[in-house]
Amino acid sequence: MTGDTAAETGWAKINLALHVRRRRADGYHDIETIFAFADFGDGLAVRAADDVTLTIAGRFGAGLPVDGGNLVLRAAAALAEACGIKAGAALALDKRLPVASGIGGGSADAAAALRLLNRFWNIGADETALRAIAATLGADVPACVGSRTQRGDGAGERLRALADDDLRGKSVLLVNPGLPLATGAVFAAWDGIDRGPLAEGPPLAAAQAGRNDLEAAAVSLCPAIGTVLGALDGFGASLSRMSGSGATCFALFDLPSDAQAARAAIAAAYPDWWVAAGRLH
Numbered sequence: 271m272t273g274d275t276a277a278e279t280g281w282a283k284i285n286l287a288l289h290v291r292r293r294r295a296d297g298y299h300d301i302e303t304i305f306a307f308a309d310f311g312d313g314l315a316v317r318a319a320d321d322v323t324l325t326i327a328g329r330f331g332a333g334l335p336v337d338g339g340n341l342v343l344r345a346a347a348a349l350a351e352a353c354g355i356k357a358g359a360a361l362a363l364d365k366r367l368p369v370a371s372g373i374g375g376g377s378a379d380a381a382a383a384l385r386l387l388n389r390f391w392n393i394g395a396d397e398t399a400l401r402a403i404a405a406t407l408g409a410d411v412p413a414c415v416g417s418r419t420q421r422g423d424g425a426g427e428r429l430r431a432l433a434d435d436d437l438r439g440k441s442v443l444l445v446n447p448g449l450p451l452a453t454g455a456v457f458a459a460w461d462g463i464d465r466g467p468l469a470e471g472p473p474l475a476a477a478q479a480g481r482n483d484l485e486a487a488a489v490s491l492c493p494a495i496g497t498v499l500g501a502l503d504g505f506g507a508s509l510s511r512m513s514g515s516g517a518t519c520f521a522l523f524d525l526p527s528d529a530q531a532a533r534a535a536i537a538a539a540y541p542d543w544w545v546a547a548g549r550l551h
């Protein structure tokens with residue numbers, strides 16, 4: 271028995287800090303990161319159907335695959351296979367987050383699909399089981415399953431929940447210059463220098479003392495990121511930086527009014543950019 275309809279959100283992922291420690295023999299990189307999530311993201315809805323299908327709408331929906339190349343359908347197939355079930359689902363994705371932009375859009379969608387279909391198909395898998403399936407879909411997907419503040423090690427899949435008292439109630443602004451950036455290309459452009467570990471302790475303090483080691487590589491491939499970082503200056507943010515492999519940059523604010531003032535000023539100065547404000551999730 272499945273429900274009739276259900277919905278989930280693929281929350282936008284933010285890397286508050288991202289230290290790249292070494293290039294591995296398998297082509298991946300060992301990283302140390304602090305994941306946080308915004309309270310907005312892509313919408314994913316499902317209704318009963320005989321087969322598994324996907325339709326896509328939304329500002330950033332054009333050009334995304336609607337076949338097995340889409341992470342939503344890959345997640346559905348991986349879940350069905352892991353649980354040995356054969357069930358249908360008509361999935362509808364509202365693509366609100368920019369694609370290939372460092373805020374885990376596809377990863378967030380894949381994780382939302384796992385949570386949604388776990389419910390819709392009455393599977394009852396726990397978060398640990400969903401994370402194991404998620405790890406087969408991409409480095410960021412396990413963190414997106416819980417979508418809470420976490421420390422990530424390894425390729426990002428070794429996760430530890432963080433007490434997020436110093437982040438509570440913070441407002442967040444995300445800004446993207448409208449240029450896609452492929453994660454693999456940014457890692458490939460990293461200069462290979464280990465600049466040291468990410469501190470332990472409260473996540474905001476650790477992030478403030480930390481870095482995004484992919485920033486220089488990403489700016490070299492997409493100089494507009496430098497303009498975005500400059501545009502985020504001067505609004506009183508407690509932290510502003512690039513997220514993930516870029517090109518999206520974030521800023522954290524104590525006051526929602528400061529985030530909204532920055533959002534309005536940047537949107538007016540750069541009408542082609544994607545600018546979104548909300549709270550941490």
Ligand SMILES: C[C@](O)(CO)[C@H](O)COP(=O)(O)OP(=O)(O)OC[C@H]1O[C@@H](n2ccc(N)nc2=O)[C@H](O)[C@@H]1O
Nearest residue numbers: 297298299377408409410411425426453454457514515
């Ligand atoms: C940059 C981050 O977003 C930070 O959270 C993640 O490390 C990347 O996560 P993701 O987009 O889910 O990455 P995947 O789809 O698994 O990998 C895309 C490509 O990025 C590179 N990659 C990714 C993760 C990692 N730790 N080292 C890498 O070198 C690999 O070339 C890989 O082929």
Ligand SMILES: Nc1ncnc2c1ncn2[C@@H]1O[C@H](COP(=O)(O)OP(=O)(O)OP(=O)(O)O)[C@@H](O)[C@H]1O
Nearest residue numbers: 340341369370371372373374375376377379410514
């Ligand atoms: N549902 C989806 N949403 C976005 N991209 C998808 C999706 N399914 C497949 N893709 C493909 O994945 C690639 C981008 O993935 P994603 O949006 O996760 O990157 P990202 O924003 O750079 O994430 P990260 O923060 O991990 O770097 C694109 O090439 C896109 O075609």
